[in-house]
Amino acid sequence: MRKLIIFLLLTTGFCIHVSAQSEWIVPQERKGRLSSFEFSDESRAKGLDHYNKNCASCHGQPGAANYQNLVPPPGDPASADFLMNLDGEMFYKVMEGRDPMPSFKSVLTQDEIWEIISYIRSYDPNYVHAFLPTAEKSAYGGIVSITLTHLKEAGKIEAKVTGVKNGIIENIAGAEVVLRVKRTFGSLLAGEPMETNQNGIVVFNEPSDLPGNKDGLLELTAQLTNQDAYGITRADTALAVGKPFEAVSLTVERAMWNTVRKAPIWLLITFSLAVFLAWATIFYILHQLKKITDIGKNVVEEWD
Template identity: 35%
Template structure:
């Protein structure tokens, strides 16, 4: 028993020590990799794309940037990627580390595209307060506006939808708002289906147009419930527009309860379940009748023995 405990303690110390050694060694990033700069501008569109990728690929371990809510792994916890001591690195250093991985962090060189990795770096740079790393900034500057409106136009002939986001300037002129991400969502049985496409950002006129999927089922008339909204914009809020549009493929609704299946009603239960149930009931009642019959015979058997 003592030897077993000693072995366990030794293995634990080796594990902790090896983790400490890995952490102490740090990363060795080639000079050529450090010089790389993000080829994508830090626009609101790219930052938003990077945020989506980060939430899918990185958040489960690294948590929310600047919130220090990383996954408590041992012996070395993941880094807060929004911390300033992390962001003093160059774009190339971060890109290299994401590619190669180390310790518990996997290598993403072949699992995430280079473009997506640069988008994540653009997102992380939005938390950089030190500004020690020069970055390209090409943000869209919309004027200060009031009475922000979201309008939706539907062309049922070619199955397109056009959303327009606009506001009134201080001079009283209504202008389009550029570079704002929009979400086009179709209501389905268990939530919403995003049909926004790859570039759901408003242009200089405040417009964004999408092509509705040509094979998406609707009701008998082809109608679907649409929800179009501004995607989490800090300036304009969560504006949204709901509308029933005839853009889906006309489809006769199928009631799952009408099928002969496990979840069907009694009349539509699978044949094997009905046979099994009836057979089981008959078997149980047969046993009951057999027991009763034997009990009736007991007095006669007792008299015959007397």
């Protein structure tokens, strides 16, 4: 009986394992997606930076095949297999992730993911770049923008979404907006995504519990999540809503790991005492030896 159970466990484990390695299928309608801007030296440089911070830990340096030994293997971005992905496929995979690769949907903005793809494509000699500017791409067919307002008294941040189509300005209702806060690595969602009301407005709570810079300044980005409908639309702002935070150097105060000048007092005292005791012991022993030789001399004199 026990053997049977072990056998069953092993085979189910094996099946799960095999299914995890199956081909990573991207929905048909997502494959053809293009970036909204033209790849450039600037986008590649930014992409390299994002890549090093977010991807290199698993995928290694492109071309060096030094990716992590994971199951399934992450693969080298400069390899033919990897580059076989269409731009839209890469974008989808980075957005969604698949265990053990995390989803980057709430870590990177869509522009940042495209910048990474522009960097990865610099290893692709056969790549022909195509892109679709925002206004042409969105189903909306006009230009959408977000305006951020800080409602200081209420402790809220208001995002208003407006569109301009055929020369007419209108409020956009029912559009999902996310608010992100920039952190050292990537960004953090400030609350749940929310839909605009009849006046094209969503109101977020201030992310007041986050440490900002020394003046409490936080860099915020509001973005529409439905890129197909509205194109890439975002607004950036910096508001002093975070907790003022000044990184203190670890060596400013007296501490174990500090230099002699700023070592903890108790450590200095114990150390000095230990050194003093060691020398005292040595002198005491020398003194006793001297005594022995002196006594020895006296004995010899008495015999004489």
